Amino acid sequence: MGTLTYLSDDDLQALGIGPADIADAIERALIDKAEGRLHTAPKAAILPGGGRYVMSTLAVGGGLTVVKTVTVSPDNAAHGLPSINGAIQAYDAETGLLKAVLDANWITAVRTAGLSSVAARRLADPASESIAFVGTGVQAQSHLDAFAALFPLSRVVAYGRGGESQTRLLEKARAMGLDAEAESDPNAAIAAADIVVTSVPLDYEIEPFLDAGSLRPRTFAAITDLTIPWHDKSLSAFGTLVVDDLEQERSAPRPMVPAETIAGDLTDLVAGRIATPEDDAPRAFAFRGISLGDYAVTRLALERAGHA
Incomplete structure (x- = not known):
């Protein structure tokens, strides 16, 4: 199966990825989608009340499957916790094997x-x-x-x-x-x-x-x-x-x-x-x-x- 990569929010921030890099990456993905190389599913979301928001996303393309699950909890700030918490899983799109887990807050x-x-x-x-x-x-x-x-x-x-x-x-x-x-x-x-x-x-x-x-x-x-x-x-x-x-x-x-x-x-x-x-x-x-x-x-x- 190989070594599983884990990137924390601190690891991700340390990569030096700037706002223009992110916008450019999203534009490339949009072009891939328009040309049929990237496949996406509508986001699944639940609003259970109290301002909480639970969601999950799924996309497949370029040899990678990406799944994210996140919860937004506005009351967390009062407890010294981040309001957004979750994780992203990256799989090999061909084999289905898990390649990496990333924290979801920064992304x-x-x-x-x-x-x-x-x-x-x-x-x-x-x-x-x-x-x-x-x-x-x-x-x-x-x-x-x-x-x-x-x-x-x-x-x-x-x-x-x-x-x-x-x-x-x-x-x-x-x-x-x-x-x-x-x-x-x-x-x-x-x-x-x-x-x-x-x-x-x-x-x-x-x-x-x-x-x-x-x-x-x-x-x-x-x-x-x-x-x-x-x-x-x-x-x-x-x-x-x-x-x-x-x-x-x-x-x-x-x-x-x-x-x-x-x-x-x-x-x-x-x-x-x-x-x-x-x-x-x-x-x-x-x-x-x-x-x-x-x-x-x-x-x-x-x-x-x-x-x-």
């Missing part, structure tokens, strides 16, 4: 921001200088890293529940040389930004509070939270709205957005089947997270670690 954080980056490369204004965060946890941190590498950011506005996560995000932004401030009104926060990232807890009991109609022209929104904080009727303000995977969205028991508002998915965008918008309407990428992202970053990490 989950960066692959989500990587998916947003792929969309932002095509939908966001390249001159974007300001970014607003609604939700200030792990995804806000990883998206700040990713978008600071893509755009000439100078200003950060954060709306959250306060506490340590918001403080950490603002301190991180200031350490990067950016002006950063908290905002008590979420719609004022998103109205003042070129890029918006929403990442509230995945809890359908949250009452929607964001109005897409308040966005300025050409704003790009990366919506990582199933559109939970957005008023459904306001989503028509987006001139171009892309989801991560149409098959997954159509099979989901609860759609993120009305079907008629969807221009296509991320594979369509990268394959050139969705035109780059030329109008001034806001644009959005709304996503659940797809197995392709986990596959792409897992493969990249194994290659960097010399275990491909």
Whole structure:
């Protein structure tokens, strides 16, 4: 069977994989999928209540099968535990033998921001200088890293529940040389930004509070939270709205957005089947997270670690 490789989150962080590397790896995987070399299954997910979210992904391609299982537990922070926990298993696609086990926290954080980056490369204004965060946890941190590498950011506005996560995000932004401030009104926060990232807890009991109609022209929104904080009727303000995977969205028991508002998915965008918008309407990428992202970053990490 051979030696089983284990890569912890610390091991993965030490590989020096940057945001651009991750976005590039995801784009390559999207092209492989478009050309039939990568096969993915819709994500399986359960929301058992209390903001908890349990999910699993599966992808096969390039001689590798990647399976991930993760639980998001918002209450963990009060106990000094990470809010995201899980593991990734990499198998030889031909023999089915287990090759490697990887911690899932780091990969989950960066692959989500990587998916947003792929969309932002095509939908966001390249001159974007300001970014607003609604939700200030792990995804806000990883998206700040990713978008600071893509755009000439100078200003950060954060709306959250306060506490340590918001403080950490603002301190991180200031350490990067950016002006950063908290905002008590979420719609004022998103109205003042070129890029918006929403990442509230995945809890359908949250009452929607964001109005897409308040966005300025050409704003790009990366919506990582199933559109939970957005008023459904306001989503028509987006001139171009892309989801991560149409098959997954159509099979989901609860759609993120009305079907008629969807221009296509991320594979369509990268394959050139969705035109780059030329109008001034806001644009959005709304996503659940797809197995392709986990596959792409897992493969990249194994290659960097010399275990491909």
